[in-house]
Amino acid sequence: MDTREKLLRDQICDMGRRMYLKDMVAANDGNISVKLGEDSFICTPTGVSKGFMTPEMLCKINGNGELIEDNPQGLRPSSEIKMHFKIYEKRGDISAVVHAHPLHATAHAICHIQLDKQIMPEATIALGIVPIAEYGAPSTTELPDSLLPYLEEYDAVLLANHGAVTYGENVVSAYYKMESLEFYAKLLYLSSNIGTPKELSAEKVTQLLELREKVYKVVGRHPGKKCLKK
Numbered sequence: 001m002d003t004r005e006k007l008l009r010d011q012i013c014d015m016g017r018r019m020y021l022k023d024m025v026a027a028n029d030g031n032i033s034v035k036l037g038e039d040s041f042i043c044t045p046t047g048v049s050k051g052f053m054t055p056e057m058l059c060k061i062n063g064n065g066e067l068i069e070d071n072p073q074g075l076r077p078s079s080e081i082k083m084h085f086k087i088y089e090k091r092g093d094i095s096a097v098v099h100a101h102p103l104h105a106t107a108h109a110i111c112h113i114q115l116d117k118q119i120m121p122e123a124t125i126a127l128g129i130v131p132i133a134e135y136g137a138p139s140t141t142e143l144p145d146s147l148l149p150y151l152e153e154y155d156a157v158l159l160a161n162h163g164a165v166t167y168g169e170n171v172v173s174a175y176y177k178m179e180s181l182e183f184y185a186k187l188l189y190l191s192s193n194i195g196t197p198k199e200l201s202a203e204k205v206t207q208l209l210e211l212r213e214k215v216y217k218v219v220g221r222h223p224g225k226k227c228l229k230k
Contacts, residue, residue: 008034008042008171009055015098015175016044020051024100024182030163031078034171035088035095039063043084045075079139086144087167090151093220096171101163102182104189108132109158115184118200118227119191123184125212127156128227130181135160155220156181169219177220202228 001009012032019025030050033043039062044050048057059077060068063085067077078084084097108115115123115130131150136142136159143159150157156166156177166177191197200208205227212218 005036005042006055008036009058011171012042012044012058013053013055015171016050016053018175019098019100019178020049022102022179022182024102024178025050026101030098030100031080031084032099032171032174033078033081033084033097036060040068041081041084041088043077043081045071045077046079048075080143082139082141083144083147083165086147087151087165090148091167091221093169094167095169096174097165097167098171098174098178099163099165100178102178102185104185105130105158105164105182106162107189108185109163110161112160114158115181115188116227117188117197118205118229119197120184120187121200121208123180123187124200124205124208124227125216125218126177126180127184127222128209129223130154130156130158130164130184132158132160135162138162153221153223153226155222173219199229 019030028047028049031044033041036042041061042058045057045059056072057075059071061077062068065077065081087094087097112132114132118124133146136146147157158164164181166174168174168177
């Protein structure tokens with residue numbers, strides 16, 4: 001195993017622990033993958049808690065989801081790897097995918113309410129809008145196919161009655177987007193219980209979009225002007 005692969009395995013386990021400790025997953029929920037090469041990936045195994053993974057538990061697979069190397073513990077790849085492959089197929093700029101069930105964000109997914117209120121500069125700059133993909137049964141082609149309308153413009157998508165998926169140029173970036181998504185959803189929940197969230201004006205949102213591109217130079221896709229209320 002080369003140094004890069006060892007680092008990626010360590011990072012996946014680290015992000016998995018963070019997801020578990022932040023209530024983004026329960027029991028064996030969730031999955032993470034990283035693109036290692038043109039036809040090789042490292043992904044989390046099925047049936048293992050993301051909070052207790054170790055690097056040797058991870059699965060090294062090809063683009064068909066087949067093991068390239070035997071797993072010492074006989075573990076198999078995540079059953080939802082099809083969703084990850086669809087994202088890699090459509091987004092050549094992506095090298096990592098994170099799927100989780102963060103509580104507040106998943107509540108939005110269950111209620112079929114997308115995250116589209118511009119209430120905080122950081123949320124507007126990082127995500128802008130988080131849409132909801134139609135329900136697709138886990139582990140089937142329905143789930144990856146439900147993402148197709150959103151992959152070109154968004155780096156975070158809610159999955160109806162299921163959870164959320166985020167993706168980025170590396171596993172840390174993909175995880176940060178999941179954390180930002182959940183923070184966004186939690187702020188909306190808390191502020192709605194205190195009063196009525198006051199959204200930023202179109203002028204202020206436009207300014208933030210310009211800062212995102214020219215000053216912060218944020219990497220990744222963004223819905224841009226769709227954030228402006230009509």
